[in-house]
Amino acid sequence: MLLLPLIEPYRSLSIIGMCKNAGKTTVLNRILSEMQETGKTLGLTSIGRDGESVDVVTQTHKPGIYVRKGTLIATAVEMLKYCDISREIVGTTGFPTPLGEVVLVRARSDGNVQLAGPSITAQLAKLAGTFFSLGADVAIVDGALSRKTLCAPAVSEATVLCTGASYSRDIDTVIEDTAFATTLLTLPQQSNFSEEERAACTGKALFRMEDGSLCPLPQDLTLSDALRSPAYACVRAVYVSGAVTDALLKPVLTAGKRFEGLILSVEDGSKLLIRRGTYDKLALCGISLAVARATRVAAITVNPFSAYGFNFDKDELLSRMQARVNVPVLNVLEDVRVEDMAWHAEDMRRIAAREEAERNTDCSHCCGNEELI
Amino acid sequence: MSLNFAQQENIGFRYVVDALRCDSPYGDARVRRLRFYASHEAEALLEDLGNVCAVMDTFEAYAAEYGRIERLMMQLKDIRRSVERCAEGPLNEVELFELKRFLLQSELIAPVFAAINAAAKLRGIEIRAQSEALALLDLDGQHAATFFIPDTYSQALRAARREKRLVEEELRRAKTEAERAPLMATRVRVAAAEDEEERAVRTALSEALRPFLPGILACMDAIAAFDFTLARARLARRYGGVMPELTDGVIEMEEMQNPRIADALTERKRAFTPVSIAAGKGATVITGANMGGKSVALKTLALNAFALSAGILPFAKKARLPLFDGVHVVSEDLENVDRGLSSFGAEIVRFNEVMAECGLGNAGKKAEGLHMILLDEFARGTNPEEGAMIVRAVTRYLNRQDAVTVLTTHYDGVAQEASAHYEVVGLRDMDTARVKGEIAMASPEQGADVIAAHMNYGLYRVEREQGCPRDALNICRLLSLTDEILSDIETLY
Numbered sequence: 001m002l003l004l005p006l007i008e009p010y011r012s013l014s015i016i017g018m019c020k021n022a023g024k025t026t027v028l029n030r031i032l033s034e035m036q037e038t039g040k041t042l043g044l045t046s047i048g049r050d051g052e053s054v055d056v057v058t059q060t061h062k063p064g065i066y067v068r069k070g071t072l073i074a075t076a077v078e079m080l081k082y083c084d085i086s087r088e089i090v091g092t093t094g095f096p097t098p099l100g101e102v103v104l105v106r107a108r109s110d111g112n113v114q115l116a117g118p119s120i121t122a123q124l125a126k127l128a129g130t131f132f133s134l135g136a137d138v139a140i141v142d143g144a145l146s147r148k149t150l151c152a153p154a155v156s157e158a159t160v161l162c163t164g165a166s167y168s169r170d171i172d173t174v175i176e177d178t179a180f181a182t183t184l185l186t187l188p189q190q191s192n193f194s195e196e197e198r199a200a201c202t203g204k205a206l207f208r209m210e211d212g213s214l215c216p217l218p219q220d221l222t223l224s225d226a227l228r229s230p231a232y233a234c235v236r237a238v239y240v241s242g243a244v245t246d247a248l249l250k251p252v253l254t255a256g257k258r259f260e261g262l263i264l265s266v267e268d269g270s271k272l273l274i275r276r277g278t279y280d281k282l283a284l285c286g287i288s289l290a291v292a293r294a295t296r297v298a299a300i301t302v303n304p305f306s307a308y309g310f311n312f313d314k315d316e317l318l319s320r321m322q323a324r325v326n327v328p329v330l331n332v333l334e335d336v337r338v339e340d341m342a343w344h345a346e347d348m349r350r351i352a353a354r355e356e357a358e359r360n361t362d363c364s365h366c367c368g369n370e371e372l373i
Numbered sequence: 374m375s376l377n378f379a380q381q382e383n384i385g386f387r388y389v390v391d392a393l394r395c396d397s398p399y400g401d402a403r404v405r406r407l408r409f410y411a412s413h414e415a416e417a418l419l420e421d422l423g424n425v426c427a428v429m430d431t432f433e434a435y436a437a438e439y440g441r442i443e444r445l446m447m448q449l450k451d452i453r454r455s456v457e458r459c460a461e462g463p464l465n466e467v468e469l470f471e472l473k474r475f476l477l478q479s480e481l482i483a484p485v486f487a488a489i490n491a492a493a494k495l496r497g498i499e500i501r502a503q504s505e506a507l508a509l510l511d512l513d514g515q516h517a518a519t520f521f522i523p524d525t526y527s528q529a530l531r532a533a534r535r536e537k538r539l540v541e542e543e544l545r546r547a548k549t550e551a552e553r554a555p556l557m558a559t560r561v562r563v564a565a566a567e568d569e570e571e572r573a574v575r576t577a578l579s580e581a582l583r584p585f586l587p588g589i590l591a592c593m594d595a596i597a598a599f600d601f602t603l604a605r606a607r608l609a610r611r612y613g614g615v616m617p618e619l620t621d622g623v624i625e626m627e628e629m630q631n632p633r634i635a636d637a638l639t640e641r642k643r644a645f646t647p648v649s650i651a652a653g654k655g656a657t658v659i660t661g662a663n664m665g666g667k668s669v670a671l672k673t674l675a676l677n678a679f680a681l682s683a684g685i686l687p688f689a690k691k692a693r694l695p696l697f698d699g700v701h702v703v704s705e706d707l708e709n710v711d712r713g714l715s716s717f718g719a720e721i722v723r724f725n726e727v728m729a730e731c732g733l734g735n736a737g738k739k740a741e742g743l744h745m746i747l748l749d750e751f752a753r754g755t756n757p758e759e760g761a762m763i764v765r766a767v768t769r770y771l772n773r774q775d776a777v778t779v780l781t782t783h784y785d786g787v788a789q790e791a792s793a794h795y796e797v798v799g800l801r802d803m804d805t806a807r808v809k810g811e812i813a814m815a816s817p818e819q820g821a822d823v824i825a826a827h828m829n830y831g832l833y834r835v836e837r838e839q840g841c842p843r844d845a846l847n848i849c850r851l852l853s854l855t856d857e858i859l860s861d862i863e864t865l866y
Contacts, residue, residue: 089520
């Protein structure tokens, strides 16, 4: 199954992973390879640093990003020495990173690149515009680990979500958490607050009343205080200008009150830092979620191989994931035969040695996943 | 620079500097490091100011050219450090790219500058296109705003790129990892050879550029000078700057402005009353009502004299003044009480510092050039009887010195010690009945605003000596001070 038909309708695309080693780079390389037939020019960057040949966190092999001639890339100055394409420098951006300013390069040959782009949403959005003005047809943002990844959907029309065995040893957890992430990424577009109203919001939240009037959250009240007070009984929708966290919602959920039909909106999915349990409780209380900037999940890719030395049955993972979500699901290594994965055996040996040493420490790879979900 | 940051802020000089908007980072750097002219550099200052006036004079007629050069300068990036680094070693590809962009931009800016300069005839500023240096970096002769070393540049590069291309084509056709692996290995080797050759080219280019670096830096300096001149011309157009006539001690300023105070008043829907004053060596005294703007007059004079030494046209209708080597302000509200002194003590300490800087007083050593000393309500913090005596003595002393002193005071008997005496018109010509009526209509706390609106902030020269005006009593009356107290004051007058 090809990725191309799933992503072709979109002009900007982000690739994000549920965890490291979910197969993000493999997906990106597949997109790059499938796209070369279309003759489209790609603009490519990442949120923060990505594309190292060895994973700096898990010390396992990582495929490099191999671009085709003509591709535009935006990366930090210090990364250029690791890019073995013939480089034409076409611009500078003024966006600083720890690895130097982000510069724009046109690949004058095929080759490997290492990406280290900006990590600020506004800069990424601007960069996409620059790609288009330099002649790119499609802009692709490669996300990195952690909650920052969720910025990527905010600056792109569609997202490819990568998940796999590296996320958890428990296949149910992988499937449920990925499905939940998909839900947050595909929340419906809110319609209660106009762009002007949201832009003018200086406080923490806005309320839309039953009678259509708009009312800001008073300075001296918390969101949960207001929602529980009788004075705000006729609130139809809430817009929270910052992040919505479990801590923010807990008092609302434990109030023992139903908020039938209340719509809670945020700017985009990256502002929702809540657990699956919280989300389920919201639904039980009659509250639904919506976003001002909706995105689409173009596809989910699954990687049955874990960087931590175990594999899932690839067909089981694929079919169960497909059954769970309403989005096309692909196996990222579908066309790759086991003998082509010599690096995998090498990784297995390295991991076995390390796990031997760490036998008593529990599941170190799980850290970081909590904050995503 | 005789005024510290707080003093510069106080007289409105920082506000003026902040209002200088340059288009290029080179101009911005020039504003950050202002150059102050000493009195022996009067000629250079006049040339600089003449350039500002020449830009003002041609601004309308060459509006299109000025607009274009502003846009071109806005696109510049400060790459001075890269140029300096090039003198020491090879530049990397991004630095060469940025240098090429600058050189391309210099080719666009130079002709526009030449068109403007044909009319403006600026002295000492010449922006030259850096075409020879650009020719070195424009490797494919396309004038493209990108940096790429073309295959044709060297035999070795062509060979490496060709081999790399062949491998890449094979890689595209390769189906399996087994086929790809040896090709990838070859590719790594060839890419390294390409990289090696590119590095050699960059080193050679950097070396070839070296003879042109002084020219490039001079071009940056010229852009900075022109940008700074343009920013000063825009400032002068906005606030009314005038070409001054430099004197050796006489000050004759007509209708001076103070942009900071004027803008603050405009915001409150009031207008700034321009300050006109003449002074010279010796002491000039300004007296007048409370709320009458004596301090504003002093600050405005300080601002214009100080700004002049930074190459900024005086904000006035007409300006005759010397180029001072130092402008010194002593004002109680500027003194640092952290020194553990009372405000009066701090004022005396500051006064002594100023005397030393000017080579007066106990310093006994003549300082270079001419200095201006501005005393705002000197000794106001001590008891009025002693204060008056102190200010009289200070005035008498300064009146004999080879320096220009202007002071404001409340105290009686100071003016006769000075060479000239100005007074704020204040409430002299006010229609008392009308103002009283307006105050009655307004709320009690707005009374002071009503008076302010009727206050005449202009200065007039007092020819025949008279006592300080009695506007304080007038203000007490208008603001309805307790009747019993008022009548008591009247019997005391």
